[in-house]
Amino acid sequence: MPKLSQRITGLNGGGSDGWDVFYRARAMVEAGEDVVELTIGEHDIRTDPAILNAMYDSAVGGHTGYASVPGVGALRDEIAARITAQSGVPTERKNVMVTPGGQAALFSAHMAVCGSGDPAAFIDPYYATYPGVVRSVGAIPRPVPTRSRFGFLPQKDALQTACRGAASLMINTPNNPTGAVYPKATLEEIAAVVEAEDMWLISDEVYDTQVWEGTHLSPRALPGMQDRTLVVGSMSKSHAMTGSRIGWIVGPEDAITALIDLATNTTYGVPGYIQDAALFALRAGAEIEDRVAAPFLRRRNMARQILQDQTIVRSIPAQGAMYVMLDVRETGLSGEAFANALLDSHRIAVMPGESFGQSAEGHIRVAMTVADDRFETALRTICTFAAGLAKAA
Ligand code: PMP
Numbered sequence: 207m208p209k210l211s212q213r214i215t216g217l218n219g220g221g222s223d224g225w226d227v228f229y230r231a232r233a234m235v236e237a238g239e240d241v242v243e244l245t246i247g248e249h250d251i252r253t254d255p256a257i258l259n260a261m262y263d264s265a266v267g268g269h270t271g272y273a274s275v276p277g278v279g280a281l282r283d284e285i286a287a288r289i290t291a292q293s294g295v296p297t298e299r300k301n302v303m304v305t306p307g308g309q310a311a312l313f314s315a316h317m318a319v320c321g322s323g324d325p326a327a328f329i330d331p332y333y334a335t336y337p338g339v340v341r342s343v344g345a346i347p348r349p350v351p352t353r354s355r356f357g358f359l360p361q362k363d364a365l366q367t368a369c370r371g372a373a374s375l376m377i378n379t380p381n382n383p384t385g386a387v388y389p390k391a392t393l394e395e396i397a398a399v400v401e402a403e404d405m406w407l408i409s410d411e412v413y414d415t416q417v418w419e420g421t422h423l424s425p426r427a428l429p430g431m432q433d434r435t436l437v438v439g440s441m442s443k444s445h446a447m448t449g450s451r452i453g454w455i456v457g458p459e460d461a462i463t464a465l466i467d468l469a470t471n472t473t474y475g476v477p478g479y480i481q482d483a484a485l486f487a488l489r490a491g492a493e494i495e496d497r498v499a500a501p502f503l504r505r506r507n508m509a510r511q512i513l514q515d516q517t518i519v520r521s522i523p524a525q526g527a528m529y530v531m532l533d534v535r536e537t538g539l540s541g542e543a544f545a546n547a548l549l550d551s552h553r554i555a556v557m558p559g560e561s562f563g564q565s566a567e568g569h570i571r572v573a574m575t576v577a578d579d580r581f582e583t584a585l586r587t588i589c590t591f592a593a594g595l596a597k598a599a
Pocket of ligand 1 (some may be wrong): 247306307308309310333378382410414438440441442448451452
């Protein structure tokens with residue numbers, strides 16, 4: 207076989223990426239073992255049947271040919287109206303492109319603003335694909351370190367250092383994996399750095415309907431940011447449509463026009479029946495979204511109760527999204543060693559913090575994606591297990 211490109215073989219940056227625990231858990235499940243999987247961000251409910259009916263009706267009605275590459279007009283309008291209502295920033299069809307999920311939107315956004323060899327910054331801990339996205343466009347990952355004791359919010363000095371000379375900064379609020387919802391002051395600091403460096407802000411807002419504390423603010427709404435922000439949205443988390451692959455990018459018209467050229471040469475758009483289902487779901491209003499979000503709020507409140515008296519395991523306040531981040535450093539183990547030991551001894555699978563960057567060393571991320579009683583038992587077991595380890599240490 208001839209050589210593969212360096213760009214693709216170097217995508218994962220080498221070394222352990224912390225996903226071993228996930229794959230080991232999956233293998234155990236396939237072998238018939240009972241494993242509580244608290245790893246990836248997949249709901250324990252499926253897409254609402256009403257959305258599936260809309261998908262079916264559209265497909266049977268003939269919307270199975272090539273669909274409009276930037277997205278069908280009515281859906282782009284609906285997304286624009288949603289963003290206008292949420293953020294207060296007047297947004298029109300020309301500011302919106304529909305994408306096959308948020309992931310493709312993250313890739314396309316970086317493609318649009320990063321040249322080969324440009325540094326591209328993002329906050330650490332980060333969603334696991336971020337460094338790979340940056341490398342896939344030939345840019346250089348520049349993680350911005352944060353501290354557990356500051357709730358993993360980026361601090362000005364670290365931002366300034368990482369952003370110097372960078373083409374873009376990617377942020378994610380509500381945050382995966384930390385559960386942080388960025389306050390206005392943090393977003394204003396971010397905006398100031400991005401403006402001073404004359405760079406782009408890529409704002410990953412795929413968890414914007416899952417806010418348990420505080421308010422979701424889109425940085426695009428801050429003064430001067432509309433012309434330098436690309437917002438990434440998705441219906442994966444808000445409508446339990448992970449498998450439908452539907453999301454969007456919102457930004458300045460010229461950027462969207464360029465992104466449409468990219469889509470014409472890559473994805474060639476999103477299936478029409480998926481877009482029609484998405485349109486139906488958005489028009490249905492908050493009812494479906496609230497139903498999808500409710501179990502996570504419930505479990506997050508359960509988790510808060512269980513974790514409040516813990517002295518060994520310490521929790522980072524889960525203000526949004528589907529995860530609780532736990533500091534397990536008192537056990538003396540790394541996040542990876544802790545997760546492996548937990549899987550072996552209790553058949554509970556969580557993600558090691560290390561899979562989300564160096565700032566999350568010694569932490570684990572627990573997805574709240576199993577039924578309440580199972581979740582509660584698993585979380586209590588994690589606490590007891592950690593306490594036992596700390597005693598033995
Ligand atoms: N951003 C974040 C922070 C995520 O957690 C995810 C999915 N887990 C995505 C983007 C991508 O989601 P999708 O492609 O399903 O829209």
